[in-house]
Amino acid sequence: MASIDIAHVQKSYGIHPVLHGVDLEIKDGEFVVLVGPSGCGKSTLLRMIAGLEAVTEGEIRIAGKRVNDLAPKDRDIAMVFQSYALYPHMSVEKNMSYSLRLRKTAKDKIASVVAGAASKLGLDPLMERRPKALSGGQRQRVAMGRAIVRQPKAFLFDEPLSNLDARLREQMRAEIKKLHQDLGATSIYVTHDQIEAMTLADRIVAMHGGIIQQVGSPLELYDNPANLFVAGFIGSPGMNFFDGRYMVSGENGNFVLTGGVVLPLGSNANLADGSRATLGIRPEHVVLGAEGPNALKATVDLVEPTGFGIIVHLKLGPVAFKAFTLDRRFLGMHGDVAVRLPVPNLHFFNEEGRKV
Amino acid sequence: MTGKRILSTLAHRLAILAYVAFALFPLYWLLKVSVTPNNLLYSEGIRMWPSQTSFEHFEFVLRHSEFPTFFKNSLIVSGSTAVIVTVLASLAGYAMSRFNFRGKYWIVTLMLLTQMFPLVMLVAPIFKMLSPLGLTNSLTGLVIVYTAFNVPFATFLMQSFFDGIPKDLEEAAMIDGATQFVAFRQIILPLTLPGIAATLGFVFTAAWSELLFSLMLISGNDAATFPVGLLSFVSKFSVDFGQMMAAGVMALIPACLFFLLIQRYLVQGLTAGAVKG
Numbered sequence: 001m002a003s004i005d006i007a008h009v010q011k012s013y014g015i016h017p018v019l020h021g022v023d024l025e026i027k028d029g030e031f032v033v034l035v036g037p038s039g040c041g042k043s044t045l046l047r048m049i050a051g052l053e054a055v056t057e058g059e060i061r062i063a064g065k066r067v068n069d070l071a072p073k074d075r076d077i078a079m080v081f082q083s084y085a086l087y088p089h090m091s092v093e094k095n096m097s098y099s100l101r102l103r104k105t106a107k108d109k110i111a112s113v114v115a116g117a118a119s120k121l122g123l124d125p126l127m128e129r130r131p132k133a134l135s136g137g138q139r140q141r142v143a144m145g146r147a148i149v150r151q152p153k154a155f156l157f158d159e160p161l162s163n164l165d166a167r168l169r170e171q172m173r174a175e176i177k178k179l180h181q182d183l184g185a186t187s188i189y190v191t192h193d194q195i196e197a198m199t200l201a202d203r204i205v206a207m208h209g210g211i212i213q214q215v216g217s218p219l220e221l222y223d224n225p226a227n228l229f230v231a232g233f234i235g236s237p238g239m240n241f242f243d244g245r246y247m248v249s250g251e252n253g254n255f256v257l258t259g260g261v262v263l264p265l266g267s268n269a270n271l272a273d274g275s276r277a278t279l280g281i282r283p284e285h286v287v288l289g290a291e292g293p294n295a296l297k298a299t300v301d302l303v304e305p306t307g308f309g310i311i312v313h314l315k316l317g318p319v320a321f322k323a324f325t326l327d328r329r330f331l332g333m334h335g336d337v338a339v340r341l342p343v344p345n346l347h348f349f350n351e352e353g354r355k356v
Numbered sequence: 357m358t359g360k361r362i363l364s365t366l367a368h369r370l371a372i373l374a375y376v377a378f379a380l381f382p383l384y385w386l387l388k389v390s391v392t393p394n395n396l397l398y399s400e401g402i403r404m405w406p407s408q409t410s411f412e413h414f415e416f417v418l419r420h421s422e423f424p425t426f427f428k429n430s431l432i433v434s435g436s437t438a439v440i441v442t443v444l445a446s447l448a449g450y451a452m453s454r455f456n457f458r459g460k461y462w463i464v465t466l467m468l469l470t471q472m473f474p475l476v477m478l479v480a481p482i483f484k485m486l487s488p489l490g491l492t493n494s495l496t497g498l499v500i501v502y503t504a505f506n507v508p509f510a511t512f513l514m515q516s517f518f519d520g521i522p523k524d525l526e527e528a529a530m531i532d533g534a535t536q537f538v539a540f541r542q543i544i545l546p547l548t549l550p551g552i553a554a555t556l557g558f559v560f561t562a563a564w565s566e567l568l569f570s571l572m573l574i575s576g577n578d579a580a581t582f583p584v585g586l587l588s589f590v591s592k593f594s595v596d597f598g599q600m601m602a603a604g605v606m607a608l609i610p611a612c613l614f615f616l617l618i619q620r621y622l623v624q625g626l627t628a629g630a631v632k633g
């Protein structure tokens with residue numbers, strides 16, 4: 001186990017910059033999840049840590065030691081690929097023991113370690129099979145097994161579950177979490193999946209366009225997103241955004257939506273009078289059917305039952321937004337409805353998109 | 357509807373049959389002439405099968421001609437060429453497939469260029485180069501020339517096989533603790549066996565049937581390969597067709613054996629299960 005420090009790391013392919021100065025300190029034993037839209041450089045960062053990609057600028061340290069110029073085999077890390085990358089001409093057992101055989105580990109030691117990993121992953125009956133005779137889920141397990149047979153300094157995962165169906169993904173997600181609790185190994189995990197990021201991470205690193213947008217615990221990112229990108233990216237269904245202008249009238253601030261609807265805030269937000277801003281609110285915070293002085297009149301567009309709850313698509317004038325509720329009374333809703341946007345749950349973003 | 361389907365299947369089969377018959381007929385004729393006794397060769401006219409068969413030509417060729425020497429020479433030349441070319445082409449093809457290096461574009465262009473000239477143009481310069489080195493009347497000289505001619509195409513062939521193997525596999529091996537070369541030898545090479553077999557087979561048959569350079573570079577019977585040797589059945593006044601065909605039939609044997617040997621590697625699908633597709 002080891003800490004991983006990434007200091008001012010940049011990466012360009014030819015003249016195309018992909019990562020613009022990434023700084024990240026990962027503590028020993030921490031589970032860090034990298035999220036971000038496709039093409040933002042998550043895999044590139046992971047592959048640089050693994051040594052599969054050269055570092056253009058900056059420094060990567062594993063356990064305090066600079067590894068920029070170290071070959072992958074000398075970095076002592078394990079990686080699970082999205083494609084699994086199992087060796088097709090070797091049995092499951094040979095796949096799992098390959099790294100140990102390369103290190104000339106004693107035969108009986110290999111046997112006991114591989115057997116231990118196999119039973120942990122439920123692979124015992126499959127040890128003699130070739131990868132092509134395995135299901136997708138089983139292959140995924142073998143890929144995990146291959147990583148855990150030795151005690152590497154860190155585990156790297158590049159979307160390891162994205163090829164599995166939803167049910168299997170849920171199951172493997174829990175197993176990965178359990179494995180991490182057992183082994184306590186430093187892990188970096190790349191995913192597109194909100195739920196995986198939220199459930200697995202000690203800390204989430206949200207990336208966009210080769211720049212780290214925010215680093216924090218899952219709930220920090222959820223409750224207190226640093227900017228518009230993080231606010232929109234974390235959470236499903238995503239946060240609602242309303243463009244408008246912030247107006248001060250006496251002691252109180254008001255938010256005037258594009259379209260003219262005025263939202264009294266009761267107190268002052270940290271915004272200049274008359275400045276453009278964006279207001280955000282999570283769908284589950286939108287209160288439906290709330291008559292009262294501050295209620296807004298919205299029109300129901302569409303009702304989507306998810307079983308667990310209901311997603312209601314609404315329109316406030318021309319602006320579309322969503323509400324999420326557990327109350328089944330709203331299943332048959334149509335026409336106009338009174339909604340309230342509770343002030344404590346509002347997020348404000350200034351013109352540059354930063355949270356205020 | 358079903359009648360139509362049967363009809364189209366029938367037409368399909370017939371077309372395949374006609375094609376196979378067309379392709380195999382020369383071989384059949386070779387076999388037929390080789391077992392026809394000399395006295396029937398010109399007297400029976402054109403028949404699909406002689407009224408009487410004998411192995412006299414085979415016996416004569418093996419006992420009284422120099423065919424066994426030609427055969428041995430061909431085996432040495434073709435076998436060595438196939439092995440040397442395949443080793444070189446595997447290494448070069450891997451480099452072409454996986455590495456980016458300066459001058460790669462030019463190397464590829466030059467290699468393509470070598471494939472564009474008719475070989476006849478090169479006979480004189482090659483003879484001129486080899487003769488001061490004492491390589492004109494030797495099998496080594498032939499192996500060198502054949503290797504030079506076959507390496508470019510074999511390299512492209514091997515490169516396409518390496519391109520078909522996911523890069524993830526060797527990256528996984530390198531993370532598991534292998535150097536790039538160990539990953540190549542233990543992971544990539546075993547998966548390229550079909551490609552290696554195909555390259556071996558291709559080069560072997562090319563060298564086995566090469567006539568032009570063999571004819572130009574070799575003068576005596578000692579170092580003659582079998583395509584040249586076949587010409588020794590053509591004398592000033594007559595052609596010994598029976599013996600020539602018998603020699604031809606025997607010359608087919610190694611090529612057939614070779615393909616039998618490697619055919620299990622030619623079966624594709626060895627990489628199935630490597631990555632989720």
Ligand SMILES: Nc1ncnc2c1ncn2[C@@H]1O[C@H](COP(=O)(O)OP(=O)(O)OP(=O)(O)O)[C@@H](O)[C@H]1O
Pocket residue numbers: 013016018036037038039040041042043044045192
């Ligand atoms: N070998 C390469 N040459 C040039 N550009 C590359 C290369 N590999 C990746 N890129 C570019 O780098 C950027 C980041 O790629 P990367 O694979 O890290 O994205 P990602 O965040 O992992 O995306 P995804 O979620 O789709 O896997 C992309 O714009 C991609 O086009």
Ligand SMILES: [Mg+2]
Pocket residue numbers: 042043044158
């Ligand atoms: Mg990726």
